[in-house]
Amino acid sequence: MLLMLYIDDKKGIIMKKTLISLFLLSTFSTQAAEEFKIIISSEANDYVIGGFTDETTYGNWIEISNVCSFDKETSEHYFNKSFVQKKSCVKTVERTVVTERTYKNGTKEIIKNETETKSTTSSETNTVFGTHKEASCKNILNNGYSVGNDTYELSNGLNVLCDQTTDGGGWTLIFNHDILTAGVFTSESEVLNVNENNPSLSTAKYSILNRIDTFKRNNKYEFRMKWKNYSATQIWKQTSNPTNSAISGYEAISIDSVSNYWGGLERGNATNSNSSLIDGSINHTNWYYAVGSFKNWNPGLVCNGNIPLSTDVAGSSCGVPNVNLWIR
């Protein structure tokens, strides 16, 4: 016959492994039926009657991973253009938890040694800047990176002014001249490139005409020509480079002025000193629709300015104070 008893300590906690085995030694002898012994098992750490104390220590939380994602990538937005980005992170940390039990007889025992982990999520929004670049205002608009009319840094590092809203958008400013403010151009190289770091209709002399080949599409240049304070607009395509060639491949798209031999832009027929580098009086020594004037057009003195423009737009024998040229 074997009896196994579990004895409570003072705290009422059941003392596991505290085993008292009772052997009734008289099992096999009726004469010794009243004799028995109590044998107390005392295997290591199992023999405890007086109780114990547990002490748990917690290690420091240590970050083991922090994985973040974004709702919009900077590569999805245009270079240096700001946007609000939401950042979401899942951080996982871990620590060790050790519980040491000290019995009243002085015996110590590690009864728990575990690693705990936990993950926390967080999110925040920040104003950040895009990183993507394109080769032209047209590409910026077509590929969905436009933030409107603004300056943009192109993939070649050049900052340009883009008109993304007028006449279908996608226009890169390549020339602007306010002759009453800045005077005439003094050299061909100035007409081809001046103030390229200040692309603006407020820059009295601005030109990146030396770069127009980088904006050529399908072997054509698509131009838009405007004059401040005049509503007339010339939009057309041509296959020739007007900084160095006679006209070829002219294709009208939206033309408000046809007088004074209009037919696109050509390299000026006259020498630089008495006209402009480029004009729109095609195959003619006249230099109406002038781009890059080397002198004040005398008849202009009696109208608004000294850049020769067509009768259709400025009136007979009248010049204008500004011309600006765009490409896409």
Ligand SMILES: [Ca+2]
């Ligand atoms: Ca001409």
